Amino acid sequence: MAISPSAIVLTTLNHGSCITTTRRVHELGINMHVLCAIQRVCILCEKRLLTTVDDVDKHLKEIKTFRYNRWLVVLMVGLSCGAFSLLFGGDWPVFFTTCVASAVGMFVRQEIAHRHFSPLINFAATAFIATSIASMATVYQWGDQPYLAMAACVLLLVPGFPLVNAVFDMVKGYFNMGLARWGTATLLTVSATAGIVLAMKLTGVWGWNP
Known part of the structure; x- marks a missing residue:
């Protein structure tokens, strides 16, 4: 098996004949339930509890896609980013501001992804909107350390899966795939940074200090 960023190449032997097939890799969202x-x-298969192709095919066809309700995801992302603001030392006004900013940002992220825009545009737009909302805490001095809301509201954009999988791929020897994922994570980070900087430019709130 040879893995590349855009295709998977499989080679096998069948009754002494070599068969090679190539399948294109399409850009899809990550579903941990399916994985x-x-x-x-x-x-x-490794434990030899499944020994035939038909057994494997049957189990694979039984896999059903499970997705959480989108509003539940929006709520939990808002609460998680708000919890981070408390861990950073923020108070309750900062917590609520972070919750609102990150929840709205997650909603925007879902809407843009549903319309199949580029992930780079998605990250930039989400970071811009979330940071713009969170910067209001600094403008109107909500809480003791209002600038913490700006730092916590964009944590939903950390590209954790591409970064972790990039390391795993390179450790396993799939350097092309690992470097591609690392490059993807880097570009997503740059896009989010561009959205944050643009929001701070428009609101006049620079840096994480008031």
Whole structure:
């Protein structure tokens, strides 16, 4: 098996004949429920609990896509970013401002992703809107350390999966895939930074200090 950023190449032997097939990799969202289900099938194959192609095919076809309600995701992302603001030393006004900013940002992120825009545009727009809302805490002096809301509201944009998987791929020897994911994570970070800087430019709130 050869993995590249845009395709997977599989080669096998069938009755003494070599068969190679190539499948294109399409840009899809990450669904951890599906990934875990596929991982379980792989483990069953390694333990020889699944020994035939039909058994594997049956288990794979039984995998159903599960998604959380989008409003539940918006709520939990808002609360998680708000919790980070408390961990950073913020008070309750900062917490509520962060919750609102990050929740609105997550809603915007979902809407843009639903319309299949580039992830780079998505991250920049989400960072811009979330930072613009959070900067109001500094403008109107909500709380003791209002600038913490600006730092915490964009934590939903940290590209954790591409960065972690990039390291895993390179450790396993898939350097092309690892570097591609690392580059993707870097570009997403730059896009989010551009949105944050643009928001601070328009609101006049620079840096994380009031």
